[in-house]
Amino acid sequence: MDQFTINLLFVGASFALYIGIAIWARAGSTSEFYAAGRGVHPVTNGMATAADWMSAASFISMAGLIAFTGYDNSSYLMGWTGGYVLLALLLAPYLRKFGKFTVSEFIGDRFYSPTARLVAVICLIVASTTYVIGQMTGVGVAFGRFLEISNTAGLLIGACVVFAYAVFGGMKGVTYTQVAQYCVLIMAYTIPAVFISLQLTGNPIPALGLFGDYAATGEPLLAKLDAIVTELGFNEYTSHNGDTLNMVLFTLSLMIGTAGLPHVIMRFFTVPRVADARWSAGWALVFIALLYLTAPAVGAMARLNITDMFWPNGTNAEAVSVEQIETDPRYDWMATWQKTGLLGWEDKNGDGKIQYYNDNSETMQAKAAENGWEGNELTNFNRDILVLANPEIANLPGWVIGLVAAGGLAAALSTAAGLLLAISSAVSHDLIKGQLNPSISEKGELLSARIAMAAAIVIATYLGLNPPGFAAQTVALAFGLAAASIFPALMMGIFSKKVNNSGAVAGMLAGLIVTLVYIFLHKGWFFIPDTNSFSDADPLLLSIKSTSFGAVGAMINFAVAYLVAGMTKPVPQDIVELVESVRVPRGAGAATADH
Amino acid sequence: MADQSTHAASTAEADKGYWTANVRIILISLVIWALVSFGFGILLRPMLSGIAVGGTDLGFWFAQQGSILVFLALIFFYAFRMNKLDAEFGVEEE
Numbered sequence: 001m002d003q004f005t006i007n008l009l010f011v012g013a014s015f016a017l018y019i020g021i022a023i024w025a026r027a028g029s030t031s032e033f034y035a036a037g038r039g040v041h042p043v044t045n046g047m048a049t050a051a052d053w054m055s056a057a058s059f060i061s062m063a064g065l066i067a068f069t070g071y072d073n074s075s076y077l078m079g080w081t082g083g084y085v086l087l088a089l090l091l092a093p094y095l096r097k098f099g100k101f102t103v104s105e106f107i108g109d110r111f112y113s114p115t116a117r118l119v120a121v122i123c124l125i126v127a128s129t130t131y132v133i134g135q136m137t138g139v140g141v142a143f144g145r146f147l148e149i150s151n152t153a154g155l156l157i158g159a160c161v162v163f164a165y166a167v168f169g170g171m172k173g174v175t176y177t178q179v180a181q182y183c184v185l186i187m188a189y190t191i192p193a194v195f196i197s198l199q200l201t202g203n204p205i206p207a208l209g210l211f212g213d214y215a216a217t218g219e220p221l222l223a224k225l226d227a228i229v230t231e232l233g234f235n236e237y238t239s240h241n242g243d244t245l246n247m248v249l250f251t252l253s254l255m256i257g258t259a260g261l262p263h264v265i266m267r268f269f270t271v272p273r274v275a276d277a278r279w280s281a282g283w284a285l286v287f288i289a290l291l292y293l294t295a296p297a298v299g300a301m302a303r304l305n306i307t308d309m310f311w312p313n314g315t316n317a318e319a320v321s322v323e324q325i326e327t328d329p330r331y332d333w334m335a336t337w338q339k340t341g342l343l344g345w346e347d348k349n350g351d352g353k354i355q356y357y358n359d360n361s362e363t364m365q366a367k368a369a370e371n372g373w374e375g376n377e378l379t380n381f382n383r384d385i386l387v388l389a390n391p392e393i394a395n396l397p398g399w400v401i402g403l404v405a406a407g408g409l410a411a412a413l414s415t416a417a418g419l420l421l422a423i424s425s426a427v428s429h430d431l432i433k434g435q436l437n438p439s440i441s442e443k444g445e446l447l448s449a450r451i452a453m454a455a456a457i458v459i460a461t462y463l464g465l466n467p468p469g470f471a472a473q474t475v476a477l478a479f480g481l482a483a484a485s486i487f488p489a490l491m492m493g494i495f496s497k498k499v500n501n502s503g504a505v506a507g508m509l510a511g512l513i514v515t516l517v518y519i520f521l522h523k524g525w526f527f528i529p530d531t532n533s534f535s536d537a538d539p540l541l542l543s544i545k546s547t548s549f550g551a552v553g554a555m556i557n558f559a560v561a562y563l564v565a566g567m568t569k570p571v572p573q574d575i576v577e578l579v580e581s582v583r584v585p586r587g588a589g590a591a592t593a594d595h
Numbered sequence: 596m597a598d599q600s601t602h603a604a605s606t607a608e609a610d611k612g613y614w615t616a617n618v619r620i621i622l623i624s625l626v627i628w629a630l631v632s633f634g635f636g637i638l639l640r641p642m643l644s645g646i647a648v649g650g651t652d653l654g655f656w657f658a659q660q661g662s663i664l665v666f667l668a669l670i671f672f673y674a675f676r677m678n679k680l681d682a683e684f685g686v687e688e689e
Binding site for chain 1: 613618624625628632633640648649650651656663664669677678686687688
């Protein structure tokens with residue numbers, strides 16, 4: 001059986017499973033559509049949150065970004081897990097006590113202002129749509145590889161599948177399908193990592209293998225990696241080469257963005273009790289940590305394998321020959337990935353060999369001149385392909401490769417579905433029912449929810465064709481937006497009795513607009529290529545890249561909110577009482593949707 | 596009537612004590628949260644560079660492994676501690 005058939009089999013079987021569960025648990029009423037009747041156990045909820053959370057960014061993209069940068073991209077690891085601490089301590093229990101369905105309902109009620117609710121809805125839609133763009137990038141990579149077509153065609157097919165999937169699911173379908181998806185994606189991520197860790201270090205646990213010894217030479221794996229990448233002119237893997245301020249702000253943006261993203265927060269509305277909301281966040285992080293503790297090992301080991309692939313006899317011997325790439329079955333993955341347009345090589349100096357090195361390094365330029373090299377000949381290695389190509393690079397059995405294809409699709413699909421649901425509920429429930437037409441029928445609300453989903457996916461697919469970065473980088477921008485707009489409003493809503501309606505509205509608008517403009521200045525207006533005035537290599541403000549600006553946006557939000565609140569009318573007594581009641585678990589009934 | 600208002604006043608008093616205790620636990624937890632990630636993982640890494648861990652140093656381990664493990668411990672500690680606090684102040688759900 002060839003690899004294409006195996007992939008098809010694995011992806012087909014996993015899809016049949018999800019669709020079967022979705023049909024079995026099909027959503028009937030509106031409240032089921034949004035929050036599944038609140039009967040979800042913390043462990044189940046944690047697993048579903050983990051599937052919802054671990055998207056194309058975590059699964060497909062993150063290890064690739066770590067592999068090619070090393071220590072400096074640890075921000076992704078700390079940021080996307082550290083946010084759960086904020087979520088568990090600062091938001092989840094109180095929002096569950098408040099007992100409504102959506103984040104913007106809380107903001108609307110706490111700040112006693114339909115305007116605040118409207119602004120919150122806009123913030124949610126902007127952040128979620130940016131997030132979906134990142135997911136579509138990952139969907140394109142995964143579908144392109146497994147159907148063996150171009151990235152663009154993969155993206156278009158993937159968009160149709162995501163849409164069909166989200167429309168038929170609803171939250172209840174999504175909760176149980178997501179448990180199934182979690183199981184598929186975590187197996188798909190860890191099984192190849194275990195194999196590779198055994199091959200390289202003899203240790204079956206990748207997180208330990210990363211700090212173990214490289215079996216071939218007996219020296220520590222990371223020391224070996226540091227040595228070979230520096231021999232090719234790249235930065236040392238384990239050292240801190242980037243800017244410290246940017247790294248701190250980037251980590252912080254990802255953390256507070258995690259605690260401000262609607263599709264994650266919504267999960268904590270679906271647990272039965274306040275105490276369960278606290279446990280749920282912990283369980284979610286347990287399931288997430290299984291992947292996040294493995295990811296750095298996947299990155300480092302893949303970097304070692306790739307380098308070894310191009311310099312099979314060591315970095316000081318001859319590079320791999322074009323003939324070997326074309327004929328040796330160990331190099332078959334290169335031809336497969338070339339079809340997607342995400343991997344490319346070119347024998348520039350015509351010596352029949354492919355030299356892979358950093359041609360920006362001065363030492364390497366001298367070495368190149370000496371040996372007659374004419375630049376790095378591995379011309380394109382898209383970071384987003386690393387995780388999916390990893391089992392092929394390590395020459396693992398066909399079924400592992402099929403499993404990884406299924407897992408990558410599960411990751412991209414589950415998060416895209418969760419986000420589309422958050423966007424559709426924001427539009428139909430908060431915007432149309434809450435603001436424009438309160439008397440809309442249940443049927444009309446469901447219909448508008450689905451139209452909103454369709455619109456979101458069309459926009460995301462269009463922008464996904466020319467994404468502002470690799471999947472995880474685009475997703476990081478979405479986190480920056482959520483960090484700057486939603487998180488501060490939620491936190492002030494719970495921890496302050498002084499911040500009033502005007503303060504919250506002004507704060508959210510200031511945070512959102514400043515961050516959005518900063519991102520557009522660096523990534524192009526509305527992410528349209530070549531309309532940017534600055535680049536992340538040379539940012540507008542100090543060393544702060546557009547992906548790191550969310551933390552600054554959040555500080556602006558807090559400052560503006562307190563300033564405006566201090567100059568306007570104090571919070572009325574009934575809202576003070578509302579805040580006091582949200583702070584204690586006592587009397588938390590089932591949540592209601594009375595708007 | 597008098598009984599009820601005394602009861603309400605003592606409830607409000609208890610709620611205040613509960614909230615102060617809660618905020619204290621949150622602050623302690625967040626100090627640890629920041630110390631392991633921004634501290635050991637980034638800013639204090641040069642100070643920890645003398646402690647070797649598998650081919651690199653302790654700061655690298657905290658950035659890629661340790662901080663995540665501490666985050667997990669923190670969330671479970673908080674959930675456990677708060678559920679106990681709920682009972683102490685009699686504010687738990689029925």
